[in-house]
Amino acid sequence: MLADFKHSIGDYLDELESSPVKTLADIIAFNEENAELEKTNEYGQDGFIKAENMQGNEEEIDKIVEHLDNLNKEGFEKMMEENELDAMVTPGTKAIPIMAIGGYPGITVPAGYDEHGIPFGMLFAGLKGTEPKLIEMAYGFEQATLARKPPLFDTPEWHVDN
Structure with a gap:
């Protein structure tokens, strides 16, 4: 990636x-x-x-990207199309690299807080061109849950490496 x-x-x-x-x-x-x-x-x-x-060798990188594109077409895209889904919704952000590699749109919105008060989100992702629908869904989720709260800290004491 x-x-x-x-x-x-x-x-x-x-x-x-x-x-x-x-x-x-x-x-x-x-x-x-x-x-x-x-x-x-x-x-x-x-x-x-x-x-x-x-x-890296550009040719090797191109092969890897082509392989990932095929995986996306036979995986995520196929799942979305065959099941006539508008979006894939997942807790957290673990699916973001898959979406990024495939060039798929996604939006993460606040979903809650863990036992330490650290926020976590809900990812709404879809096929290319579905951004308006994803924004609509994410907004609806935010309005229904009202999960977002102002942070309790100015500077995070934690750092997540992806």
Whole structure:
């Protein structure tokens, strides 16, 4: 995922008409120069740095991405289409990498708090082009549960590495 991210973020940034950043290295530098604004001291940017440092054979990465695309088509997409589903809903964020690799939209909304007061979310994910429906579902869930509360801390004392 890190190797694909480095490649994909570059493609995405190239498509932007007006952007001060054009590469992952530019993003990292921007975050370092604007650490207070981007909260890099609190949250870090380990994933970005790991992706930037990825060294790999482009042909090998392309094969891996092609394999993952096939898995998505035969897995997630097939499940959604055969069962005529509008969304896949999962607790937490464990499915986000699968959605990201496939380029599928997803939205995470507050769902509750664990025994330590740490928030957790509910992920609503769907096929490409379903963003309006996902936003509608996520909004409905938020309104029905009213689970979101303002955080009890300014700076998190915990950090999750993905």
